[in-house]
Amino acid sequence: MTFAIHGLAVSRGIAIGRAVLVASSRVDVAHYFIEAADVVAEIARVRAGRDAVVDEIRRLQESITHMGPKEAPHELGALLDVHLMLLQDEDLSAGVKHWITERLYNAEWALTTQLEVIARQFDEMEDEYLRERKADLEQIAERVLRAMKGTGSALLVPPHGASQREPRKPSQQDLLLDDTVDVPLILLAHDIAPADMLQFKQSVFAGFITDVGGKTSHTAIVARSMDIAAVVGARLASQLVRQDDWIIIDGDAGVVIVDPSPIILAEYGFKQRQGDLERGRLQRLLHTPAVSMDGEKIQLLANIEMPEDTHGALNAGAQGVGLFRSEFLFMGRQGSLPGEEEQYQAYKRAVEGMKGLPVTIRTVDVGADKPLNNTARDDAHLNPALGLRAIRWSLADPAMFRTQLRAILRAAAHGPVHLLVPMLAHAGEIRQTLAHIDHARTTLEAKGVAFGPVKLGAMIEIPAAALSLKLFLKYFDFLSIGTNDLIQYTLAIDRADESVAHLYDPLHPAVLRLVADTIAAGRAQGKEVCVCGEMAGDVALTRLLLGLGLRSFSMHPAQILAVKQVILRADTSKLAPWAQQVLESEDPAQQMALPERRASA
Numbered sequence: 001m002t003f004a005i006h007g008l009a010v011s012r013g014i015a016i017g018r019a020v021l022v023a024s025s026r027v028d029v030a031h032y033f034i035e036a037a038d039v040v041a042e043i044a045r046v047r048a049g050r051d052a053v054v055d056e057i058r059r060l061q062e063s064i065t066h067m068g069p070k071e072a073p074h075e076l077g078a079l080l081d082v083h084l085m086l087l088q089d090e091d092l093s094a095g096v097k098h099w100i101t102e103r104l105y106n107a108e109w110a111l112t113t114q115l116e117v118i119a120r121q122f123d124e125m126e127d128e129y130l131r132e133r134k135a136d137l138e139q140i141a142e143r144v145l146r147a148m149k150g151t152g153s154a155l156l157v158p159p160h161g162a163s164q165r166e167p168r169k170p171s172q173q174d175l176l177l178d179d180t181v182d183v184p185l186i187l188l189a190h191d192i193a194p195a196d197m198l199q200f201k202q203s204v205f206a207g208f209i210t211d212v213g214g215k216t217s218h219t220a221i222v223a224r225s226m227d228i229a230a231v232v233g234a235r236l237a238s239q240l241v242r243q244d245d246w247i248i249i250d251g252d253a254g255v256v257i258v259d260p261s262p263i264i265l266a267e268y269g270f271k272q273r274q275g276d277l278e279r280g281r282l283q284r285l286l287h288t289p290a291v292s293m294d295g296e297k298i299q300l301l302a303n304i305e306m307p308e309d310t311h312g313a314l315n316a317g318a319q320g321v322g323l324f325r326s327e328f329l330f331m332g333r334q335g336s337l338p339g340e341e342e343q344y345q346a347y348k349r350a351v352e353g354m355k356g357l358p359v360t361i362r363t364v365d366v367g368a369d370k371p372l373n374n375t376a377r378d379d380a381h382l383n384p385a386l387g388l389r390a391i392r393w394s395l396a397d398p399a400m401f402r403t404q405l406r407a408i409l410r411a412a413a414h415g416p417v418h419l420l421v422p423m424l425a426h427a428g429e430i431r432q433t434l435a436h437i438d439h440a441r442t443t444l445e446a447k448g449v450a451f452g453p454v455k456l457g458a459m460i461e462i463p464a465a466a467l468s469l470k471l472f473l474k475y476f477d478f479l480s481i482g483t484n485d486l487i488q489y490t491l492a493i494d495r496a497d498e499s500v501a502h503l504y505d506p507l508h509p510a511v512l513r514l515v516a517d518t519i520a521a522g523r524a525q526g527k528e529v530c531v532c533g534e535m536a537g538d539v540a541l542t543r544l545l546l547g548l549g550l551r552s553f554s555m556h557p558a559q560i561l562a563v564k565q566v567i568l569r570a571d572t573s574k575l576a577p578w579a580q581q582v583l584e585s586e587d588p589a590q591q592m593a594l595p596e597r598r599a600s601a
């Protein structure tokens with residue numbers, strides 16, 4: 001039966017494919033396709049893993065028979081029996097074999113997929129004792145996965161030589177015929193940490209759905225950067241959808257349609273083709289300079305997460321990188337932070353990748369919804385977004401901060417680098433930051449290590465900063481407005497919490513006032529102001545930002561051409577008075593919806 005689930009729209013586009021349900025704790029298991037010729041070996045790999053765990057349990061059983069009742073409580077023996085029974089369960093091995101043979105999933109993926117299927121059956125059981133056996137199932141799967149380590153890749157990305165084929169778009173015929181292999185797959189999880197999401201960049205999924213998360217949560221931001229359909233905050237989606245269901249993601253509307261009827265499939269297939277055509281048309285603007293009708297040159301920059309993203313940035317016609325979120329180099333490493341050399345090499349790759357265009361490297365911004373490790377979520381603090389995050393974290397660990405600063409300064413010897421500091425609010429923080437930068441320079445000089453000049457920028461993303469612009473303009477060469485956080489902190493809305501997502505409003509008069517004042521103050525002093533939050537890539541807001549005087553936008557590469565199209569059709573001199581009206585309005589969204597001539601009458 002067809003039904004729809006409503007969530008939050010993350011990225012444009014339609015995806016149609018089969019659901020792959022993954023437990024959040026298993027999102028970091030390898031997902032790749034194997035070659036048909038490797039099916040037998042892959043099944044053998046799971047068998048070997050399972051047999052190793054069976055042996056282990058049998059040995060344990062053996063040893064407890066020699067113990068007295070005190071050392072080996074009765075429950076332990078019973079537990080081991082249950083584990084053995086689950087391991088040898090026919091449904092588990094037949095299911096795993098099915099996913100490997102029919103879908104060419106790698107062994108780990110097949111195991112976790114079948115695990116989800118069985119876990120669902122346990123959830124539906126009436127008998128409480130049996131329902132609780134789900135935890136045992138989880139445990140044995142964990143042990144088999146561990147036993148399989150070393151017999152194949154435990155990474156998310158395929159091992160060398162594994163199939164990286166792009167799932168093709170299904171034809172209407174495929175969908176109706178229920179084609180099994182080679183159809184697009186859509187990952188569905190309760191939650192995906194930003195670092196895990198990042199690793200899916202080179203993976204097999206055509207779309208993503210999560211139960212939790214806000215529109216500007218970092219998971220959503222990474223999904224958007226992948227330019228594939230995604231919906232977050234879909235609440236119960238991971239419980240309502242079954243493994244392998246056909247689903248449609250409407251990334252523009254934030255809707256997930258489960259088990260679509262042929263008519264709905266036809267409609268969305270058509271929408272999907274329209275979207276593809278539109279993207280094709282936008283490609284024609286690739287080499288057109290971003291100049292408005294009245295001759296204003298607009299800078300269009302890219303937001304990136306990893307040095308390799310510079311290829312995508314150049315291919316999209318970016319004039320530089322406006323935001324390199326360096327924290328992605330630090331996350332998911334089980335606490336071992338990257339050293340100076342590793343960071344230097346990464347920044348240098350980004351600088352060289354941009355071939356002489358500027359690269360804005362933001363110092364590390366971990367904390368809140370970007371924990372260093374997924375396992376170390378900040379549950380200890382009630383408000384992690386207000387806690388030790390970004391520059392606060394850096395200033396709390398001067399050695400780590402100086403290491404990063406030295407690496408950035410060294411990368412600047414290879415091309416133009418701008419150094420951007422997140423979440424500053426206090427004069428004291430600014431002074432400390434500048435002192436650390438000086439210290440980093442002095443250390444490099446003393447060691448005779450080459451480094452280059454950097455332009456210094458501050459992110460304006462805390463209302464206190466937007467209300468202290470004189471201070472910021474005194475110390476910094478440029479400003480970059482982080483609207484994601486500026487909205488979060490102005491409206492007291494957790495950007496990662498879907499339950500308050502309806503209150504997350506870029507057009508709130510207070511937000512617009514802070515954005516407008518920052519742009520105006522920068523311009524008055526001839527200093528560059530950029531917007532690098534998600535507002536910059538939202539075509540519905542491009543004209544307003546132009547009217548407020550913004551001349552530099554930084555966004556996901558995939559959004560650059562659509563924003564450029566709006567710029568080419570805009571006359572900034574006419575937009576300026578209109579933007580002032582929107583700014584003064586009690587209801588800016590409504591004011592924006594009015595035809596411009598009436599609005600300016």
Ligand code: PEP
Nearest residue numbers: 461482483484485532533
């Ligand atoms: C922002 O806050 O708008 C921003 C660009 O930084 P991040 O999304 O990484 O917090």
Ligand code: MG
Nearest residue numbers: 461482484485
């Ligand atoms: Mg921010």
